[in-house]
Each structure stands twice: as structure tokens, then as C-alpha cells.
Amino acid sequence: MKVSGSLVAGGGILVFMVVFSIVGSIVGGSPAKQDFASILARPGTAGHLLGTDPLGRDVLAWVSMGIRTSLEVALGVVCLSALVGCTIGVVAGFTRGWLDVVLMRLADIQLSIPPLPLFIAASAVVVNSMTTLIILVSIVGWVPYARLTRARVLSQRERGYVMAARLAGRRRPAIIFLHILPGIRTEAIVLASLQAGVALLWEAGLSFLGLGLQPPYVSLGFLMSEGKEVLAQAWWVATFPGVALALLVVGFNLTGDGMRDFFGSDVATGNG
Amino acid sequence: MNGLSVSDLTVVRGSGAGPPAIGPISLSAEPGKAVGIVGETGAGKTLTLRALMGLLPAGFQLGGSVHLGNDEHVYRTEEELRRQLGRAIGVVLQNPFTAFDPLKSVGSQIVEGVVRRRLTSRSAARARAVELLEQMGFTHADDVMRLFPSQLSGGMAQRIAIAMALMPHPAVLLADEPTSALDATLRLGVLELICRFTAATGAVLVIISHDLRLIGRFCDTIVVMYGGRVVEAGPAKELLEHPRHPYTRALIACTPTIGARGKQPLASIPGSPPSLFQSEHRCRFAPRCPLVEDACWLEEPPLVPLSGVRVACPVVSREAVHR
């Protein structure tokens, strides 16, 4: 159990981002507010620390709230992926037989399908909502959790204590929760940290393309797409949300690595 | 060849304050003879082996010197010893399955070492490899060369590993528990092979094991280790028939014999082995020793000669003198 530089750096970055987002919102005000007097204002102009976008919205306000939106999405995706993935893994591991085979084949297929075109194609028939986005991104995220949980179930089910518990009359759900799941705790945490970063990138990418979270949602990706249009005249509109996004992802990656160091080198990531 | 001579070999961790983790170890053997290093898990056998190979883990320092074969050179550093691997020093490790790269044929790996070091040409190496394999009992050595490690059984793999270690005509063959991973039925056969070979080529065999019976059967000299120290060393027959050190005695008493009469309980030594890394200077066996005295806790007992063997126990030495 050692606290490595990565953990400190990653944790530090994430904490900084949260603080920044809170302070930034206080200073910047509401992201929806359009200040028509200062369209595309440069960073540093009065009242707009990081400038404004083509509709006069304050960049600092938008970025600060965007950070929170991103974190919400990341949290949602990680929770949903973990929930679905672990459930599938437990089912596959316990039932063995054809259900297991089918589920694992499904996982393999899922993993080899390029996610982005799938998201995009799905967006043709789907609506602008955070819930839908979270579900969509989780479609890609559940596989590592399933593999992890299944492997754990398979390795533990023949163990003495499981048999002893069953003989003592414990029902399966109790066995699962009390004995099997706690065993994957550390690996799941590492996995979650790394996945959070990936989820953020997907959300931002989709929003950038106009398919993810559009206004009234406040997304970093959306601001970047606006920034793309005015890149020559107003570099700040695209740059600041990008920096924020990069910092968040790097923060999660470092934290994930740090968690892996913290829990010891025998922690696998469950990525096949 | 002049055999093997190890003088005051020590392994120290970190800066070197306090007693060394291992040592000092001194032993010597003439060409063709076999030395057995015995000890339970935690006695420091592996670290000793790695010291002799010059492959200590990071943070450990080597002390003392080693002299091999018939050249005049005395090796004092890890690097010098390391350079002799695959040359004057051959090694057989415990796990036959992790002795090979799974992706290359067995034959290419047998010759790899000597060919890379330019000790001989590839064709000469192949010829010698085939010859060695035949002597290891393989009737179709050519075909065996083309096999991949995943196709081998444990016994086959270990015999090939031995052949591989013998390729460069080493002066010393180090064997770390060479038969522990094999079926009991194979052990004697494999050990016989090793011993016959080293005796024939004049190499010194150093076997490390926890199995006292096996060591007793095949070795000329036995070195008993405990807690990183040599507690007793001497000719095998003498040591086994008249063990002096309390640990050696206990070890022999613990060794189960098949067909022992009556339902005697299996003997064991109470307590558990000490850590190799201690800061105090004292006899490491003291906590478990039936003969312990106050003086035992104050300093490490030196290894002194006593009727043909060397023992590290002042209590035993003193009693012998009185007699």
C-alpha cells in the first residue's frame, strides 16, 4: 500500500478542478446568460475572465459548469457500467453453461465494434438527454466489469468458504454480496478511475459533434464546437474547455494508475 | 580444473549497517564433487544462490570472493560473476516450465547461450546439444530439439534444462531444488543424471535443497544453513551420522522415513524461522534452541572445526572439549 506520485498528482488535479469549478461559477455567474454587449470578448475584459463566446456567454461560467456536467456524466457512466457489468459477470460466472457462453460472446462482439459510429448512428434515432447519453456510453463500458466479476466468481465458487456458506444455508445473493464482490473492490476502483476518463472523452466528443449534450445542457464539448467555428478570431472559446477536459482526463488517468500502485502490483485491469 | 572455492561470501542489504543478511559463507569442493546446501524455507538458500550467480536483487551488496575452475582469477563483484553465467557457471532452476521462452524451440534455446557468447560455432553447438540430450536419455534427440516448451512434460523439461546448463562445459553447476517440481518417481533418476555428469566432466555440483535425504544420498559435503548462517558443514557421512549442531540434529529427527515402525508422531521444531534481516548480533537459532544459554544472545557464534566438521555452536564445542 504505497501512495505514489501518480496518486497524489491525479488526486490533486481532480480536487483542483472541483474547487476551480465552484469558484469559477461564483465568479463567472450563470453560463446561460448572454451578454450581448460583449460578444467574443477577449479574456481579461471586464467581467469576463476567460472571454465570451459568439453569443456573449461567459467562458469561465460555461467551463466551470461544464466541468460539473462532465463529472456527472462520468459518475453516471461508471456506476451504470459497473452495475450492469458486475451483474452480467455474476450471472455468467454462476450459471456457466450456454448463458455464460452467450454473454461472453456478446462481450467480445461489444468490444470489437467501434463505439463512435455506433453512438453516432444511434443518435439518429435518439434524443438530447443526459440519461440517454449515460446509457449509450455505458454500452461500451460494461465489458471489463463483467470479465472481472466473472473471473472472480469462477475462481471463488469452488473455494471452501463458499461451500461452507452454502452448507450453512446462506442463499446465493448473500454469498455474492458478502464474499465475492468485496474481493473485486480494489480492481473495480482502479477500473472505475480509468473508465471515468474514457467516458469524459466520449461525452465531449459526441457533444462536439452536435450529438451529445446540447444546450440547455452545459457541455465542454459543445463549447469546443462553437470555438471551432471562430478559431481564427477567438482562440479562447475552444482552448479553455479543451484544457479543462484534458486536465480532468489526465487527473482520472493518474488517479487510476495511482490506485493501482496503492493497492499493489497484483491488481489486474480486467481488460482481457 | 581446481574446483570451487568460496571465501567469506556475504550478502548485505542496503547500507550495510548491522549483521549481514547472509554469511559469511566459506566452502570449497574439488572437481567432480558435490556440495549440498540444506535449509528450510527462509534460511537464505535462494539469496545465496543468487549471490553465487551475481544476480542479487536491487539493494543488495555482495561481499567476499569466489574462485572457480582452473584460472587464477578471483571473482569479487556481481558483475564478474554474472559474466561467467553460461560459461564457467551453469544453473538449473527449480521450475522446469519457466526455464524456457515459450515462443522458441527447445533446440534454439539450448544453443543460444553458447552461440551468442561465441564460445563455439552453431553447428558444433547443435552437435553437442544432441549428444548431451542423448546422454540425458532422449532417444530421438534431433526431434526433441524441434519441440516447443509447451509440448514437454516436467521431467523432460528439467532434463533438457540440465543439458542446456551443461553446454558450455561449466566448472560449477548450481542446482536450485532441481527435483522439487517433479514427481517423486523421477527425482532419483534426474539427480543421478546430474551427479554422474558432473563427476564425469569434473565440474563441481552445488545443490540447494530442503530435502536432507536426497542431499545425503548424493553429496560429498553438506552445508547446513539457518537464518542466513552456516551452522554446520562437513563430509556428508560424518555429518549425518554424528550431527553436532542442535539444528542439524533436529532436522535429521524431523526427516520422516518411509516404513518407520510404530505410530511415532512426526517431529517438528517449535517456533518459526527468523527473518534474514536483523539488527542484533546474536545466534539466530537461539529462540528455538534446546541448548540455549545467555551468551548465545550476545554475539554470533563463529564456525569452528570440531572432529572433522565445522560447527557454529559454542555450547556444543565446549562440551566436546570437556569430553
Next chain:
Amino acid sequence: MVAGVTPGDVLIERASRASRRNGVLLYLAGRLAAGIFVLFGAITISFLLIHATGNPATVLAGGSLPAAQVHALSQQLGYNRPLLSQYGSYIVGVLRGQFGVSFRYGTPAIDSVMTALPNTLALIGVSLSAALVLSIAIAVSSVLSRKGWADRFWRPVVLVLQGIPDFWIALILVLVLAVHLHLLPSLGFAGPETLIMPCVALTVPMLASFTRLLRANLLDFTNSDIAFALRARGLTRREIVLGHSFRNAMATFVSFVALQAGWLIGGTVIVETIFAWPGIGTLLISAVLARDLTVIQAIVVVIAVAFTVFNLLADLAVLWLDPRIGRPAVGASR
């Protein structure tokens, strides 16, 4: 004859060669079957996709046509037939390479896709190659560097690079190189220099993940028991890393690269959008925005075929690298 050795040693090479061939064929057949299975699944998904919210005619109409016309449209396009029968004709069409006609252009849907495909493949080809070469160079030098200088430098750099979204890199590149420095053109596919920026944007994140994986695998092997045994034979660390760790790390690495390459087929969308690159990505976006359903279907299937091909190539590579496939153990357990 040494005691304990039976004549069972004998059955070896000739039998082994035949079994190797059979083993290889069996393996390939298995992978091909799996690939076809996945492809079929993707094709089915592409079919279901446009029926996910009901009759596709309604999606096409977009809510701006009266019910009667929607119904007529549905009949004209065959969307009012039973689902299974539509599925059947769809499959037949796909096998013949026919995806219907693009609603926007009136030309066969597959043509638009085939015109755009080579442009995307160019991007992928260059980025993937660059990422591969660079990541191997960095990973190997990191592992080889004696005092760890290279390693200590690259680790944090790679970590940071992996977090930066490819589209942000693209934007920054455009900003710096095109807008302010006027070094490179920023739009379209008009000669090799226009390849530079989009490829850099794509290469950087891939490079990062490749390097991390390869380095981890190389280190795993170099610190393993097997590597210790190799050192015991007299091989130097350098010889072990280059001659043994590398090959052993390749199998997982190649699988990962193939997976990434497959993902890249659809994953160039954002970068293509930024650079107005006439590839599959931009086509998909425009088709989605215009609800050009047949083109969307064609793209999904073409992407599926592409990643199936990539995966099969990876399987072939793994086969070439791993001599264990098709070689069973010989002799009794002795």
C-alpha cells in the same frame, strides 16, 4: 537408456508437423467463423437501428408530412412489409452489395461510401503506422535504458498525452499551424501536406496507449521467472529484452493494435469534421443529420466489414507469432 525413460519419447516430429497444420487450420476456421458471426451481428444491428423508433418512414418524414403521405412513403420504400421479410431482403441486398439509394443524392448508397472510404483509410494508414513505429521505439528504449533516464522521462509524458482528446489536439494544431503561422492548409484532402495535421491529432493518443501497453508487457516479461532463467544462461538484459521480451509481448500488443485500428475506422469522425476531410466520418455525420437512412446503413456495414478484416489480420499475426497453436504436448507425464 537411463532408468525411468520409456520409449514414449519417440512419437514426435512427424506427428507434430501434421498436427500443427491441422491445428492452424482449425484455429483459422474458428476465427473466421467468429468474424462472420460478429459481422452478421453488426449487419443485423444496422438493420434494427433504423427500425428502433418505429417505421423508418416517420423518421424520414421528420414530423413534417401528413399521415397519408407518410403512409405512401412507407409503402413506396417497402417499410410497411413485415419486419422479417424486410430483414430477409436486406440481407440478400447486403450480400450483393446493394444498400438501396441515397435519399439525398439519388445515387446508390454504397457509392457514396466507397468514394469516401479511401480518404479515411489514408488517414488511418498513416496514423497507425506512425503510432506503431514511435510507440515501439519509445517503449523499447524505455525498458532498455540502464539508469532509467528514458523511462523516467517518457512515463509522465505518455500519461499526459493519453488524456488529451484527439479533437482538441486537432484544434490546437489548426490554431497554431494554420491560423497563426500559416504553415499548413487547414481544410480538405489536397495533397500530402494536408495529411500532416489530422494524422498528428490521431497519432498522439494512439501512441500513448500503445506505448503504455507495450512497455508494461515488456517489463512484465523482463521481470518474470522466465527472464531470470534466461539470465542464468548468460544472456544480457539487452539480449533478453530484444530477443525474448519483445516477441512475448507482441501477441497481446498486436491484438490491442488491431482493436484500436478497428475502432479507428469509425473513430476518425471528429478529426475529419474539424478538417473537413471527405471521409467516412463526415459522410456519417451528414447522413445522420439529413436522416439519409440507407447511407447510414451502408456505412455501418462497411465499418463492420473493415473491423472484421482487421481482427482477422490480427489473428493471423498472432498465429505467426505463437508457435504453440496446434502443437500438443508429447509423451506421458514423466
